[in-house]
Amino acid sequence: MESAMKFELPDELNAKEPPERRGLRRDYVKMMVLDKTTGQTNHTQFYQLDRFLKKGDLLVLNASRTVPAVLKSIKEQDGTEVEVRLAHRKNDSIWEALPVSGSVKKDDVIRFSPTLTATIIEQSDHTPFVTLAFNLCCSSLFNQIYDLGEPVRYEYIEEPWNLDYYQTVFATIPGSVEMPSAGRAFSWELLFRLQKKGVKIAYITLHTGLSYLLDDKWHKGPDKNFENYEVPKETAELILETKHAGGRIIAVGTTVVRTLETVAIEKGMLQEASGWTNLYITENTKLQVCDGLITGMHEPEASHLQLLSAFVDREKLYNAYTDAIHQRYLWHEFGDMNLIL
Structure with a gap:
């Protein structure tokens, strides 16, 4: 297994409350735009996303709804x-x-x-x-x-925030026990603005499993964590059309990357499919479907960082994360966002 990416995350950069409780709209959180080729970073806010996407690009969102587990x-x-x-x-x-x-x-x-x-x-x-x-x-x-039920809350969350804070605005299919949080910063207004620009939107479903098992003796690598997914026919067709026309496929969240790349590997091409995935993506994985990624800030040594290094090489990723810490970005499900393109 590749060595994990280590860095020090100061405690005050753990987002302890939803942005709405910090006086921000959900789509006004910070966004670090990371150029996967040059490694350059650009700091802005999430509602400016339409400036970085082009007509003909396709955003793929996870429609899974969080259950109070x-x-x-x-x-x-x-x-x-x-x-x-x-x-x-x-x-x-x-x-x-x-x-x-x-x-x-x-x-x-x-x-x-x-x-x-x-x-x-x-x-x-x-x-x-x-x-x-x-x-x-x-x-x-x-x-x-x-x-x-009550939502799963981790130790950096100090207040019992209501379940609504753990939902994305577009989630429709119940099944995730932890919020697919990369989509949290979207508002309907931003989604409509992107569509007006000619950015297309499609959905998959991957129901996230419980990642933290309380006792380290049971800690499981991502390859032991099987999660249920579904790629609808219209999504598969839209992805193939976009690719064919030279547009970019931008995954919203590591859940979407794992779903789309699983289907491409298992079926030999992207098509309508459902099943269980335990795909572990690292810097050695050649991505077949996803060109870009919208994701939150991932903690040191997390397997999600391995997945990010399939998009951008580790040194550039490490430098960008160091930059994000200097810029006081907030981590975790109520934190700030990262666009890798």
């Missing part, structure tokens, strides 16, 4: 409390989940509400996850999860 329950057998974090949706009624407090074993039934229960159908010492079979499915299950 932290759920409290009690064990039917003895009334003890169990808190779980949903980790990966397996089908319409089955989820993999991480028990955070309380202990459960196979065949235990846990109750979340008068109408919602789940049976532990798998539990093993080789994984921190258990498999939950809920008594409801589809939209009835999602309605209960949205009623009862």
